[in-house]
Amino acid sequence: MLPQPERQTLATHWGTYRVRTEAGRPVALDPFEADPDPSPIASAMLEARTAPARILRPAVRRSFLERGHAAGGQGRGGEPFVEIGWDEALALVAGELDRVRSHHGNGAIYGGSYGWASAGRFHHAQSQVHRFLNTIGGYTRSVQNYSFAAADTILPHVIGDRRGLASGHTPWRLLAGHAELIVMFGGASPKNAQVSSGGLSRHALREGILACRDNGAELVSISPIRDDTALEAGAQWWAPRPQSDVALMLGLCHTLLSEGLHDRDFLGRCTTGFDKVEAYLTGAADGTPKTADWAGALCEIPAEEIRALARRMAAKRTFIMMSWSLQRADHGEQPYWMAITLAAMLGQIGLPGGGFGFGYGSVNGVGNAAQEITWPSLPQGENAVADFIPVARIADMLLDPGGAYDFNGERRNYPDIKLIYWAGGNPFHHHQDLNRLVQAWQRPQTIIVHEPWWTATARHADIVLPVTTQLERNDIVCANRDLMLAASHKAVEPAGEARDDYAIFSGLAARLGVEEAFTEGRDEESWLRQLYGLARQRIAAANLDIPDFDSFWRQGVTLLPEPEMVKPLLADFRNDPQAHRLATPSGLIELFSERIAGFGYADCLGHAAWLPSQEWLGAPAAERFPLHLISNQPVTKLHSQYDHGSHARDSKVAGREPVRMNPRDAANRGLKDGDIVRIFNDRGACLAGLRLSDALRTGVVQLSTGAWFDPLEPGRPGTLDKHGNPNVLTPDRGTSRLGQGPSAHSCLVEIEAYRGRLPEITSHAPPAIVPTSVEKPE
Numbered sequence: 019m020l021p022q023p024e025r026q027t028l029a030t031h032w033g034t035y036r037v038r039t040e041a042g043r044p045v046a047l048d049p050f051e052a053d054p055d056p057s058p059i060a061s062a063m064l065e066a067r068t069a070p071a072r073i074l075r076p077a078v079r080r081s082f083l084e085r086g087h088a089a090g091g092q093g094r095g096g097e098p099f100v101e102i103g104w105d106e107a108l109a110l111v112a113g114e115l116d117r118v119r120s121h122h123g124n125g126a127i128y129g130g131s132y133g134w135a136s137a138g139r140f141h142h143a144q145s146q147v148h149r150f151l152n153t154i155g156g157y158t159r160s161v162q163n164y165s166f167a168a169a170d171t172i173l174p175h176v177i178g179d180r181r182g183l184a185s186g187h188t189p190w191r192l193l194a195g196h197a198e199l200i201v202m203f204g205g206a207s208p209k210n211a212q213v214s215s216g217g218l219s220r221h222a223l224r225e226g227i228l229a230c231r232d233n234g235a236e237l238v239s240i241s242p243i244r245d246d247t248a249l250e251a252g253a254q255w256w257a258p259r260p261q262s263d264v265a266l267m268l269g270l271c272h273t274l275l276s277e278g279l280h281d282r283d284f285l286g287r288c289t290t291g292f293d294k295v296e297a298y299l300t301g302a303a304d305g306t307p308k309t310a311d312w313a314g315a316l317c318e319i320p321a322e323e324i325r326a327l328a329r330r331m332a333a334k335r336t337f338i339m340m341s342w343s344l345q346r347a348d349h350g351e352q353p354y355w356m357a358i359t360l361a362a363m364l365g366q367i368g369l370p371g372g373g374f375g376f377g378y379g380s381v382n383g384v385g386n387a388a389q390e391i392t393w394p395s396l397p398q399g400e401n402a403v404a405d406f407i408p409v410a411r412i413a414d415m416l417l418d419p420g421g422a423y424d425f426n427g428e429r430r431n432y433p434d435i436k437l438i439y440w441a442g443g444n445p446f447h448h449h450q451d452l453n454r455l456v457q458a459w460q461r462p463q464t465i466i467v468h469e470p471w472w473t474a475t476a477r478h479a480d481i482v483l484p485v486t487t488q489l490e491r492n493d494i495v496c497a498n499r500d501l502m503l504a505a506s507h508k509a510v511e512p513a514g515e516a517r518d519d520y521a522i523f524s525g526l527a528a529r530l531g532v533e534e535a536f537t538e539g540r541d542e543e544s545w546l547r548q549l550y551g552l553a554r555q556r557i558a559a560a561n562l563d564i565p566d567f568d569s570f571w572r573q574g575v576t577l578l579p580e581p582e583m584v585k586p587l588l589a590d591f592r593n594d595p596q597a598h599r600l601a602t603p604s605g606l607i608e609l610f611s612e613r614i615a616g617f618g619y620a621d622c623l624g625h626a627a628w629l630p631s632q633e634w635l636g637a638p639a640a641e642r643f644p645l646h647l648i649s650n651q652p653v654t655k656l657h658s659q660y661d662h663g664s665h666a667r668d669s670k671v672a673g674r675e676p677v678r679m680n681p682r683d684a685a686n687r688g689l690k691d692g693d694i695v696r697i698f699n700d701r702g703a704c705l706a707g708l709r710l711s712d713a714l715r716t717g718v719v720q721l722s723t724g725a726w727f728d729p730l731e732p733g734r735p736g737t738l739d740k741h742g743n744p745n746v747l748t749p750d751r752g753t754s755r756l757g758q759g760p761s762a763h764s765c766l767v768e769i770e771a772y773r774g775r776l777p778e779i780t781s782h783a784p785p786a787i788v789p790t791s792v793e794k795p796e
Contacts, residue, residue, distance in 0.1 A: 020492060020543055020571055027574035029495035029504035030488060031137045031656055032059040032213045033221070034575060037509045044489065044509045050575065055221035057212035059655060062663020063489060067513055070783050071471040071662050073484035074514025076107035080790060082464075082480040087114070091460035095478040096733025098786035104515065108522070111481055112529040114464045118437040119155055125403045126436040128462075129157035130412070132164075132443025134657060137217035138493030138506055140545050143442025143468065143485075143519050145396040150523040151439065153536045156402035158433050160409040164448045166342045167410060167759030168350035169376060171426055172622075175611050176358055178601030181587060185499070187375045188337070188586040189387040190226035195233040196371025198334035201327070202253070203263050203357065204341030205239045205246025206379030209653040214382040216393075217495035219502040219577065222386060223379050227251045236334070238327070240266070242648065243720060244713040246341075247379075257715035258317035260646045261347050261634045261764065266324065267356045268628055269313025272299045273328035274363050276309075280332075281365020288595050289362050291610020294625050308628070316628075316636060335371040336364055342380040343650060348631035348764040350753035355626035359609050367607075368592025375587060383499025387580045391560055393496035394552035396545070405433050408758035412449065413750055416458035424755035427617045437464040441485075441519055446474035446727045447658035450762050451750035452743065453702045453735040468519055471662065472784045474727035484516040491518050494546055496553060501578040503553065503564065505571050518542070614756065622756040633749065633766040635717050643699050643766035645683065645719050649744035652722040661726050662782040671707020673779040675725040675742025679769070681710045683717065689771060696738075696772045697721065699765070702746035704739035705772055719769065728781035740777045 026037035028047060033056050035047035044064055049056030066072075077099040081089035102110075118126050129151045135143035151157040162170050166183060173180050182188075193200070211223035227248060231237060237253035239246060242260050247253045258266055274280040275296065285292045294303070301307035310328075314321035330336075338361050344353040357374050366372025377384045407415050408425055411432075419434035449455050459465070459478050467479035476482045490513070493506040520542065527536035540548065550567045557564050557578070564576050590598040599605030603613060615624025623629075633639055635646050651657070654666040661667075669676060672694055679689070689695060693708045697719075706721055714720060721744040728741035739746045748765045752758035 021568045022572070023505065023507050023574055024572050025574065026507040026509050027505055028060075028488065028509065029137055029217045029506040030060060031134060031215060031217060032057040034217065034219050034502070034504050035060050037507070050219055052577070053220050055224050057221065058665055059212060059660065062655070062660035062665045063487070066471070066660055066663045067487055067489055067510070069471070069662050072513050073469055073472055073476065073482060074516070075101040075484060076104055076515070077101050077482045077787065078107070078110065079480045080788060083790060087463035091462065091465075093733060094460055094465070094480070095456060095474070095729075096731070098788040099482065100790045101787055104517070107481065107483060108525045108529060111466055111483070112526050114437060114466070114481075115154065115526070116530065118464065122434070122436050124155040125158050125405050125433050127151060127157040128415075128435045128438045129159055130438055130440040130443065130445065132448065133215055134659070135442030136488060136493070137495045138488070139393065139395050139496055139549050140542070141491050141493045141518060141520065142396060145398055146519040146523055147439060147441035147468075148398040148401075149396060150527065150536060152399035152401050153527060153532045154530055157439070158403055158435065159401060159406045160412070161406050162409045162759065164410060164760055165380070166345060166377070167408065168345040168753040168757035169342065169354045171757035171759070172351040172354055175602070175614055176355055176608050177588070182375045183377060185388075186587060187378070187385050188373060189584050190222070190229065190385040191387060192370040192584060192586055193337055193385070194226070194229035194235070196335060197230060197235045197337040198371065199236045199238070199330060199336045200230060200339060201238045201240065201331065201336065202247060202339040203240045203353065204344050205241040205243070206339060206341070207246045207651075208248045208379070210380050210651050211382040213656045214497065214499055216498035217502070217504060218382050218497050218500045219504070219575065220500065221382055223382060224248055226385055242646070242715045242718040243650075256319060258319050259635045260648065260718060261631045262317040262636070263344055264352045264356045264626065265313045265316040265628050266319065267353070267360050268299065268308035269310040269321070269324045270328040270331065271360055271363055272308045272313075273310055273325045274332060275299050277329070279329065280363040284365035284367070285362060288367070288592060289607040289609050290604045291608055291625060294610040295359060298625060298627065331364060335369065336366060337371055338374040339378045340374070340376050342377050343763060345753065346760050346762050348633070348751070348753060348761050349621060349629040350759055350761065351622055351757050352626050352629060358607065359626050362607055362609060368586055368589040370586050373587055381499075383497070386499050386501070387584045388499055389501060389560055389562070389578055389581055391556050393498065394549045394556070396549070407432065408752070410449070410760040411752065411758055412445065413451070413455050413458040416461045423758070424619070425758050426756055427613070435462055437466070438462050439466045440475060440479075441468035444473050444475045444658050446478065447723065447745070449750065450745050450748040450760055451701050452727055452739075452746045454750050456733070456735045468522065470516065473658070474781070477732065477785055483522055484514060485522070486512045486516045486518050490516065492542060492546060494550055501580060503570065503576045505574050507574070617756065619755045621754040631764040633764045637766070639766050643768045644717065645767050645769060646717060647697070647744060647747060647765040647767045648718060648720045649723050649748055649762055649765065650720060652724040655724050658724045658726060661724050666724070671709070672776060674705050674707040674740070675721060676709045677706035677719055677721040677742065677769070678709050678711045678714055679719045680714045680716045681712060683719070684708065684710055687769060687771075689769070694772045694776060695769050697747060697767050697769050699747055699767045701749065702736065702739065704742050704744070704746050706742035719767070726781035728779060730777055741779055741781055
C-alpha cells in the first residue's frame with residue numbers, strides 16, 4: 019500500500035503544487051515553495067473536475083450504437099450520444115478493434131495521441147495507448163510534433179542531431195556574464211514558459227533573461243509582438259513583417275560578408291558549403307544580392323539599422339535565440355538553417371555566451387543546466403506496423419488514402435485508416451483548417467476517444483470513454499528539463515464513473531486475450547515502484563542519491579543538484595572538429611547540404627534561402643486579406659486545457675476569445691475595444707472579442723489558440739465558429755516537402771464588426787444525451 023504523504027502534492031505541466039484541504043476535500047492548490055514565478059493556470063483544476071463539460075459515463079454516438087460502423091461518419095460532431103455501462107462499452111470497443119485488425123490489418127488503426135495529456139511517467143496517455151495498441155499487433159503512428167516539426171527534420175541535416183532544439187542547450191549560466199548581445203528572433207515569451215512537458219518545479223525564464231540583462235547583455239527582441247519578451251527585460255524591439263526573418267538574417271549576413279566581418283577560420287574548420295552560401299549572398303547564384311537594402315524593403319526595417327546590428331553582432335559576444343514559433347510557417351525549415359548560418363559566420367558557436375539555440379522561452383526549462391539522466395517511462399513495446407505519417411498530415415491521410423507524398427527524401431503513400439483510437443490530446447485544437455478536419459474526420463469507420471471533458475474531439479467520436487484527471491490518480495513526475503522528481507498524489511475520488519487509461523486498456527486487453535502482456539501482472543502501485551526504482555538506479559549511476567520510494571512518496575518532492583560542469587552547445591566540436599565529428603555526411607556543420615539538394619525540392623534548396631510564404635503581408639493575397647494572423651500560445655491555459663475554467667473564461671470578451679489589434683488598424687475599420695468581431699478568410703470565420711494594443715505592429719492581429727471549437731452548426735464543415743478558435747482560419751499545408759510540419763503562422767485574414775445576434779457559447783456544456791430503444795447490431 020502507498021504510504022500516507024506528509025502533505026498531498028500535485029505535479030503538472032505548469033508547476034508543482036501543495037494540495038490544501040478542508041474536511042478531507044481539496045480546496046486550493048498552493049504553488050511549490052521553491053518556485054519564484056508560479057503559474058496561475060492550476061486555479062482551474064479543482065473547479066473543472068466537476069464542471070458541466072465533465073464526461074461522467076461511457077457514451078456512444080446514437081447512430082453508431084444503433085447501426086455500428088455502417089452508420090458512417092456524417093453525423094459526427096452534431097449527433098446526440100447515448101450513455102451505456104462499462105461492460106457494454108468495453109465489449110463494443112474490443113469488438114471494433116478485433117473487426118478492423120481482422121478485416122483490414124493493424125495498419126488500418128491510427129493511434130492518435132499527444133504528449134501534454136499528463137505530466138506523469140505512468141498515467142501518460144500517449145504511452146498507455148501506444149503500449150496497448152502494440153500489444154494487440156501494432157498501429158499506424160505519427161512522427162514529429164506540432165511544436166517544432168520542421169526544425170526536428172532540418173537540424174539533423176545541418177548539425178547532425180537535434181541538440182539545441184528540445185535539449186542540449188547552452189545553459190543560462192553560460193549566457194549571463196558571457197553574452198554581450200542576445201538577439202531573439204520571436205522573442206522569449208514568459209507566457210509560454212509557464213509550461214514544460216513532463217512537469218517542473220521552478221519557472222526560470224524570467225530570472226534567466228534578467229540575469230543576462232543584469233550582467234550587461236544588450237537584448238534585441240525581433241517579433242511583431244512587443245510583449246513576446248518580458249517588458250522588464252528592457253529589450254530593444256524590432257517589429258519586421260511576419261515571416262521576413264530569413265530576409266533580415268540574409269541582410270545581416272551580407273553585411274558581415276561585404277565588410278569582412280565574418281570568421282573565415284571558423285567557417286573553414288567547422289562548416290562545409292560556405293562557397294554556395296557566399297554565391298547566394300552576393301547574387302552570383304541568382305542575380306539578386308541579399309543586401310541590407312534588399313532585406314530592409316522586405317522586412318520594413320531601415321537598411322542602416324540592419325547594417326548597424328550586423329556590426330554590433332560581429333563586435334560583441336553574440337548569442338542568437340530563435341523561438342519554436344518561427345518554423346510553424348511556410349518554409350519553416352529556412353529560419354533555423356539561416357540562424358545557424360548567421361551564427362557560423364560570426365564564428366562564436368561553442369563559446370560561452372556565443373552561438374545559437376532554439377526554444378528559449380518556448381517552454382520552461384530550456385537553458386536549465388540539467389543532469390544527463392534518461393528518465394524511465396512506461397514501456398511502449400514494439401510496433402509491428404512500420405507505416406507512419408508526419409504528425410500534421412492527418413487530414414491529408416484521411417482524405418487521400420493511398421495518395422503519394424514526399425517527406426524528408428522519401429516518397430511515401432498514405433495508409434487507408436478505418437479506425438482512430440485517440441487517448442490524450444485534442445486534434446481539434448492542434449490541427450489547422452478545422453473545417454477541412456471536420457470533413458476528413460467523417461471518413462474513418464470508427465473513432466474511439468478517451469477524454470475527461472466534452473471537447474470537440476470527444477464530440478466528434480463514436481465511442482467516448484471517460485477518464486480521470488490528474489487530481490484523481492497517483493503518479494510520478496520526472497521533470498525532463500528540471501532537476502525534480504515529484505509524487506503526484508491522488509487528492510480526490512474520480513468524478514462519475516471515470517477510470518484511468520490503464521484500467522480501461524487492461525479491461526480491453528483482457529477481452530482481447532493479451533492482459534498479461536499489457537499489465538505484466540502489475541497494478542498502479544507496482545508500476546510506480548518499478549519506474550521509481552529504475553530512476554533511482556540511473557541517478558545512482560550519475561553518482562547521485564535519492565530517497566527510497568516510501569520516503570519519496572511521503573515527502574512529495576525530491577530535487578537534484580545542478581551539474582558542476584556545463585558546456586556551451588557544440589563546444590567539443592568547436593575545439594576539435596575531427597575528434598568530435600557531427601553526425602552529418604561531412605562531419606561538419608552543413609551550410610550547404612548535398613543530401614537535401616539531391617532531393618530536388620523547390621521548396622527546400624540545398625542551403626538556407628529566402629522563399630516567400632503563400633500568405634504574408636508581401637503576398638498578392640494580402641490585397642484581399644490585409645491582416646497577418648498570429649495564432650500563438652495562450653496565457654490563461656496550456657493549449658486548450660482548462661479553457662472551461664474560470665481563469666481562462668475571465669480573459670474572454672462576452673464569452674469569446676480575445677483578439678488583439680493595433681489601434682490604427684482598428685480605427686481604419688471603425689472598430690473599438692470590446693467589440694465582437696468576425697475574423698475571416700477563404701477557409702472559415704470565427705467570432706472574437708476585440709482588444710486594442712500598441713504592443714502589435716500594424717497589419718498584425720493576435721488570436722491565441724485554445725478556445726474550444728464551437729461551430730454554429732456542429733458536424734457541418736464551413737460554419738461560423740462562435741468562440742474564437744483561430745484554427746478555422748489557419749492553413750493545413752506542410753512547411754515543405756522536406757519537413758511537412760504545420761504552417762499555422764502563414765495566415766492572412768480580414769476583420770469586421772459583427773452586427774448580428776450573438777450566438778450562445780455551447781462548447782463548455784455537454785452535447786445532447788438521449789435514451790435509445792433501438793436494437794443494437796450483433
